[in-house]
Amino acid sequence: MAKLKGVVFVDARGHEEIAEASLDKPFVHGNFILRGEMEHVHQILPSKSAPIIVFCKMGGRAAKVKAGLEAEGYTNVLNAGGLGDVDFLD
Template sequence: MKSFLMLGLVIGLLFIFVKRIQSKGDKDMVKQWIQNGAIVVDVRTKSEYSEGHYSGAMNIPVDALPTNLNQLKDKQKNIIVYCRSGARSERAKQILEANGYSSVLNAGGLGDMP
């Protein structure tokens, strides 16, 4: 019985890991979206943002995103989100999609930006 629980746990963690990787956009796609006028949102904290950020990115920390959706007016516009590692930006992507934003790309971390 313990081995089945352990196997289930391993499969569950693997699924989460693969899902996170699949939702992260590649650099070429991110670059193309930026060239086509996408909105770039840094979802890290204000202090992380002030230490350095992608040029032209607006800062809306992921925890503040639900109450600041009005800053992202056009729900049809391409939106790129990034953070430090990709975890918070994945959460931001899910929040945006749940609120009707149709084109959201998780770029991963700041180091993944082109």
């Protein structure tokens, strides 16, 4: 995980999905982005150049969150896809 220092992980899954398969690492929850509440993003993710990795259950919501962040000027956003695709969480 040392290589990932400074990376912000955004979990775009719903509350029910998080309860079913919680992860033991700190993540920013992305539902506010999916609901169009982008006014909160600058408080939670203040650096627009910070590396941000977005994931969800299958990858579709992560793509929407990535697009929303990029529309707000975030420049270093990666869609890691679904939980099954995210091997760096091990």
